[in-house]
Amino acid sequence: MFSKTEFHVLILGIDKAGKTTLLEKIKSQYSNLEGLPPDRIVPTVGLNIGRVEASNTKLVFWDLGGQPGLRSIWEKYYEEAHAVIYVVDAASPSRFEDSKSALEKVLRHEDLQGAPLLILANKQDLADAVSAEEVARYLDLKKLDERAYTFLAVSSYDGLGIKESVNWLVDVMERSKRTEMLRLRAGANLISN
Ligand SMILES: Nc1nc2c(ncn2[C@@H]2O[C@H](COP(=O)(O)OP(=O)(O)OP(=O)(O)O)[C@@H](O)[C@H]2O)c(=O)[nH]1
Numbered sequence: 001m002f003s004k005t006e007f008h009v010l011i012l013g014i015d016k017a018g019k020t021t022l023l024e025k026i027k028s029q030y031s032n033l034e035g036l037p038p039d040r041i042v043p044t045v046g047l048n049i050g051r052v053e054a055s056n057t058k059l060v061f062w063d064l065g066g067q068p069g070l071r072s073i074w075e076k077y078y079e080e081a082h083a084v085i086y087v088v089d090a091a092s093p094s095r096f097e098d099s100k101s102a103l104e105k106v107l108r109h110e111d112l113q114g115a116p117l118l119i120l121a122n123k124q125d126l127a128d129a130v131s132a133e134e135v136a137r138y139l140d141l142k143k144l145d146e147r148a149y150t151f152l153a154v155s156s157y158d159g160l161g162i163k164e165s166v167n168w169l170v171d172v173m174e175r176s177k178r179t180e181m182l183r184l185r186a187g188a189n190l191i192s193n
């Protein structure tokens, strides 16, 4: 009853967007553990889990592989997710279209209804990275009104924007109807078991 709320955050995005590098950076900023350095990170095939505490809440991050053949696994995690981080490589315009269609598919799925969405324009340390506003323009998402969402610029290398991202997520998840729905469902399961 009095334990800290635990929030599940799903990290999605196409391959090479920088999801695992982001997770390792979050881990190194929010725990005493050293995250893996970028040169030790390989393409994700299974699931990486990262647990951190931030603003008096427990956050559990689920990082999945973004290669085309692995994207069908994403939906298995939707039901339990409080929020989604969608990572975009802001320095690879040639992949924006793939990124946009993969995200549109995510947003159409009913198991993610109302889930807050944080879209990250990653790799801001690269000179040719475009801004968060430009990523928003490229993605040109429709019908996002029923969920809280925002675009932020980050670099998973130097840590730019990561604290701001985590703060936004915690704040929004604490107030979201989806969190309330997941809480009620967990309670109902406790009673019926
Ligand atoms: N310059 C720069 N490179 C980055 C950044 N984040 C990730 N990378 C690089 O981008 C490549 C892909 O990073 P990953 O973290 O493995 O990407 P991923 O999204 O987890 O990829 P999958 O697991 O295949 O879906 C690696 O070479 C990283 O070093 C960043 O913020 N800046």
Ligand SMILES: [Mg+2]
Binding pocket: 019, 020, 021, 042, 043, 044, 063, 064, 065, 066
């Ligand atoms: Mg990965």
